[in-house]
Amino acid sequence: MMTNFDQIRKEAKAKGAKRLVVAPVTAATDLSTLSAAMADGLVFPILVGDGKAASSWLGREKIPAAHLEVIDEPDGGKALALAIDMVKKGAAEILMRGDMAPGPFLGTVLDREKGLLKERVASVVSVFDPSAVNQVTMATDTYVNSFPTIAEKVTITENVIKLAGVLGFASPKIAALSAIEQVNPAIPSTMDAAILSKMAERRQFGDVTLEGPLDIDCAVSRRAADRKGVHSAVTGRGDIYLMPNVEAAYLMAQLTVFIGKTPMACALMGVSRPVVLNLPFVPVENRATEIDLAVLLCGRL
């Protein structure tokens, strides 16, 4: 299993350069993370969009023209459609969001026909590198689905298990979080967690341990769980936190970043090709890790 973001970069570098297409590129697109990834030999970029802006960036960064490809398509929507087509056909391996708001970008990317949606739903996994433990941890869905149904939570669970496999977790321990650790019909997320837990017990998710409902204190602290009389293989040592809804997920991820100062990067799952989203709640320092995750996901989705 991956111990930290440095190891993720090391593993990604070992994969050799992947063709990464950014769309749409404008003068406002921040390509600094890409320069660093190029320097590390991780990616061969293809910039689709405003050709002049792309060329001036090349000049500023002193990047030889042979080290990447520029495709001139000034219309943002067309640039994105072209880029999606390239990854679908294998002309590129990774898609990265350029200068388009996440709403319209995901609207196109998550279209089942024209886009890259593969599973029932796509979901975002936030990957954390907490200093207190010697491994990365994951929480999901921190962005895409607002209030997922149980059927959608099943897919969200399968999506994160896939990423965990790519990150070397052979048998991940998963905590399905809710407000309390008892099943309470008045709190629907406790019922969802219990269903997922039973499905896991019946091996419907493969080789994983999934426990729920758990409240966060039992999930992160074995001592707290013991005091509450909750005993399981997951308490105090979860690899993955399944969140009850996006309000809890999105805000928890942010609190961990802003108050906990914990490194965090995101991966989009449930799609047929790796997509780097560069979402606004991801710190600039960790955007490189999003490229690393995409590189590791190549051929594994």
Next chain:
Amino acid sequence: MIRSFADMDRLASQKGPKRLVVLAPEDEEFMLAVRDSAAKGYTRPVLIGDREKMERLADQVQYDIGSTEKIYEKSRQAIADLGINMLFSGEVDIAGKGQIPTAYIYRAIIREESKAGKGKVVSVISLWDIEGLEHLTCFTDTGVNITPDYRAKAEIVRNAVFLFHLLGYPQPKICVLSGKREINGDIPSYQDCLALKKAAASGELGACEVMEAASFLDIFSPGRKAFRRGDIDIGKADFPHIMLVPNLATGNILVKLDFALKNVRRRSLVMSSRGPVIIPSRSDFRDSILGEIAAGVTVAEQIKGGAAS
């Protein structure tokens, strides 16, 4: 103004002892915390619970309860009713939850509130003391309302504003937290945020202000511009005093992140119209329970001193 838990601890030892009724101190961590609160001069406890269990535990933690007032009762609901009634009748200044399901205590508070003609929405306020932040902050409601509607949220905000006025903050800032992202439009919690902003501006929520920000990203990076983790400085951020959570699951998960984050401490209480009811989590240990008792003593003292104008 009470800016930190250290301020509370200082005030508790200066202004104590206050009368604290403890509902079922039938666990070692609770009994230790009660013993320490008495020894530090924070409280004069009244213990309600199972005689055999309380005596055994007191003995275990070497707490001489010979001269401590005790009421023997086994029924959980009776313990809750009795203790909360003592708070509302003025016999005690603070009530504290021990080994008893929280729902019983909420039920007892709701009953007493309706008898007193207040009919208040009962909500839990979880204070956070964050390293580097120059004032206290809180999450609410972290315990009672599963999916509060707009009306309930307005009441929850009023309860927290009342507490912050007591703690010496004349115009607390409120962040109505929401999972609103750049996709999927305005979810209900964000619509509540907009409505509460209007309500606050027209004075409906008391002296307070509802901020523009609806997430930590908004607080630390207004306009949601790209930010560097290395540049985050909570001391320089416009950080709220009150954070209204959209639902119970979110509140519980956020507020108990103190188990994972090392720079945060938590103390939870219910502000009833007659005084504080402290609500330690079943997973809390002796020191945090003692801290919650200090918070209760502080609030009781501020009520007595008429700090809420």
